[in-house]
Amino acid sequence: ARQQARAKAQAPAIARDGKRIQVFANISSIADAQIAIAQGAEGVGLLRTELLYLDRTSSPTEAEQFEIYRAIAQILANRSLIIRTLDVGGDKPLSYLGLQAETNPFLGWRGIRFCLDRPELFKTQLRAILRASSGYQIKVMFPTIATLAELQAAKAIWAEAQTELSQAGISFDKNIEIGIMIEIPSAVAIADKLASEVNFFSIGTNDLSQYIMAADRTNPKVAPLADAFHPAVLQAVQKTVQAAHHAGLWVGLCGELAAEPLAVPILLGLGLDELSLNPQSIPQIKQIISQLTTQEAEAIAHSAMQLDSATQVKSFISDSPLFKG
Numbered sequence: 361a362r363q364q365a366r367a368k369a370q371a372p373a374i375a376r377d378g379k380r381i382q383v384f385a386n387i388s389s390i391a392d393a394q395i396a397i398a399q400g401a402e403g404v405g406l407l408r409t410e411l412l413y414l415d416r417t418s419s420p421t422e423a424e425q426f427e428i429y430r431a432i433a434q435i436l437a438n439r440s441l442i443i444r445t446l447d448v449g450g451d452k453p454l455s456y457l458g459l460q461a462e463t464n465p466f467l468g469w470r471g472i473r474f475c476l477d478r479p480e481l482f483k484t485q486l487r488a489i490l491r492a493s494s495g496y497q498i499k500v501m502f503p504t505i506a507t508l509a510e511l512q513a514a515k516a517i518w519a520e521a522q523t524e525l526s527q528a529g530i531s532f533d534k535n536i537e538i539g540i541m542i543e544i545p546s547a548v549a550i551a552d553k554l555a556s557e558v559n560f561f562s563i564g565t566n567d568l569s570q571y572i573m574a575a576d577r578t579n580p581k582v583a584p585l586a587d588a589f590h591p592a593v594l595q596a597v598q599k600t601v602q603a604a605h606h607a608g609l610w611v612g613l614c615g616e617l618a619a620e621p622l623a624v625p626i627l628l629g630l631g632l633d634e635l636s637l638n639p640q641s642i643p644q645i646k647q648i649i650s651q652l653t654t655q656e657a658e659a660i661a662h663s664a665m666q667l668d669s670a671t672q673v674k675s676f677i678s679d680s681p682l683f684k685g
């Protein structure tokens with residue numbers, strides 16, 4: 361029975377009409393990777409690398425990072441591993457990196473903005489990711505992209521890291537895919553242009569919601585406004601999926617919305633190719649996917665998008681036969 365349960369956990373998520381949607385895990389450590397596999401993750405859609413830089417007095421070296429990325433890749437074997445480059449700043453300040461408290465940290469020096477201003481620190485991480493990629497399904501992902509210029513600058517440093525490794529005779533996956541988080545409204549607006557520069561998108565609804573609603577996700581007085589179920593956020597998700605598919609890219613979603621049972625019909629209906637979520641929620645999300653057809657999900661998504669509030673969207677879905685019956 362235990363073996364049967366394990367086999368069931370490892371089964372892919374397939375809707376009733378046969379449509380597949382990949383269910384990946386969000387992780388931050390080697391221990392998380394093991395949990396993710398046990399919970400049936402088909403891959404890792406978001407490895408947050410901030411943890412490697414916390415609780416220390418200097419940045420992790422290329423060798424230290426390589427060891428950790430490689431250990432996680434080994435646990436995942438032939439599954440995808442999307443490594444997101446450092447996303448400090450905002451609510452994650454780090455004094456040894458010169459990051460100080462700011463008046464508006466979420467509008468401040470964070471994520472790719474910080475890394476592009478510290479190219480040596482950034483390149484060290486990129487070299488570690490490239491070195492770990494040889495023989496594994498690693499992909500790289502840049503956070504907080506707001507402009508085309510940022511993406512192009514990040515790619516230039518990525519190309520430099522590859523040239524350096526090639527010249528040193530160090531092997532890496534020459535076909536490694538690159539992607540970006542879509543989590544800033546400007547990136548949604550120019551998604552068609554960004555799409556021509558990358559292999560995939562992953563939508564970060566945690567940040568996208570707070571930026572669309574102008575409500576700090578860490579401030580309890582206003583955080584409830586930053587609800588990813590709000591039709592304004594759902595429209596941004598829809599627009600991003602359409603731009604990705606129009607350009608022939610696959611698109612995932614790695615914000616907390618992906619772990620919400622009530623969001624499954626919307627996300628399947630909008631055509632997301634992958635969902636990445638905390639490992640504990642994977643079995644439940646797979647189970648809900650298996651109860652829906654794409655057509656039913658599309659109808660639910662279409663109706664939900666016409667509503668006036670996040671609350672209305674959630675009650676509309678919880679009243680549907682899928683959740684009532």
Ligand code: PEP
Pocket residue numbers: 406408447543563564565566567568614615616
């Ligand atoms: C997001 O913004 O939705 C996301 C997944 O990234 P983080 O929560 O690490 O900012």
Ligand code: MG
Pocket residue numbers: 503543564566567
């Ligand atoms: Mg984010």
